[in-house]
Amino acid sequence: MQQSKRLAVPCLIAHGVTACTDLTGFGLLGHLLEMTRPSEVDAEIDVVAIPLLDGAVETAAAGILSSLQPANVRVRRVVCSQPEALQPPE
Numbered sequence: 001m002q003q004s005k006r007l008a009v010p011c012l013i014a015h016g017v018t019a020c021t022d023l024t025g026f027g028l029l030g031h032l033l034e035m036t037r038p039s040e041v042d043a044e045i046d047v048v049a050i051p052l053l054d055g056a057v058e059t060a061a062a063g064i065l066s067s068l069q070p071a072n073v074r075v076r077r078v079v080c081s082q083p084e085a086l087q088p089p090e
Contacts, residue, residue: 033078
């Protein structure tokens with residue numbers, strides 16, 4: 001979200017990437033679900049390893065959320081380990 005991904009394309013192609021998405025709008029879970037359901041596969045996410053933009057936690061805590069946040073909340077039903085996954089970042 002902070003810079004164009006245009007320069008990454010040759011690297012992705014060189015490594016055989018066949019699917020790719022951004023994380024805007026429907027967020028990580030929405031796009032991951034969109035990619036895994038048709039393939040009938042699961043994915044495992046290391047939540048702690050996901051980088052956050054500076055100020056994101058404070059902004060969300062203040063109630064400033066994406067207009068798509070309600071749809072994103074509904075997607076969490078597909079998360080198997082919800083208690084651990086839904087803990088706020090430290």
